[in-house]
Amino acid sequence: MASSDTLEDTILLIDTFTKERDWQQFHSIKNLMSSVSIEASELNETIQWENPSPLEVKENPELVTAIGDELADVMVYCLRLCSVLGFEPVELINQKIEKNRTKYPVSKSKGSSKKYTMYEN
Ligand SMILES: [Mg+2]
The missing domain is CATH 1.10.287.1080 (MazG-like)
Known part of the structure; x- marks a missing residue:
């Protein structure tokens, strides 16, 4: 191996x-x-x-x-x-990262540890 x-x-x-x-x-x-x-x-x-x-x-x-x-x-x-x-693990991870991109847009998440549910609209 x-x-x-x-x-x-x-x-x-x-x-x-x-x-x-x-x-x-x-x-x-x-x-x-x-x-x-x-x-x-x-x-x-x-x-x-x-x-x-x-x-x-x-x-x-x-x-x-x-x-x-x-x-x-x-x-x-x-x-x-x-x-x-x-x-397929790589596919799962890729799909989840894509979902996370939507949940945590850079404009709202950069430098913040807040959960997405705490974002103000
Ligand atoms: Mg052990």
């Missing part, structure tokens, strides 16, 4: 890993969605009582590994869910 792998290669890797272990039986939609949430919580746990800058993370090899591992877990379950549902 190399960084030149395509997203399709990565999905196939995850699906093959799953099939080799006969774990498809555990991958219901509900279980996969729960797993995304659980792994996202584990990602949060890596810095639960800290607020490190990107540089502080990069200078801490143990933290880099912990964050990388949990980030990978989240992405693996997201991609597995896409595979089970027949969703």
Whole structure:
């Protein structure tokens, strides 16, 4: 495996890993969605009582590994869910960014963390 792998290669890797272990039986939609949430919580746990800058993370090899591992877990379950549902992840992201462009026009959102529902007309 190399960084030149395509997203399709990565999905196939995850699906093959799953099939080799006969774990498809555990991958219901509900279980996969729960797993995304659980792994996202584990990602949060890596810095639960800290607020490190990107540089502080990069200078801490143990933290880099912990964050990388949990980030990978989240992405693996997201991609597995896409595979089970027949969703194309890049298409999903492209469509969602387009929706977000409409919800968050630059003229109203630039430099603001307000939710779009808080915009004044
Ligand atoms: Mg984990």
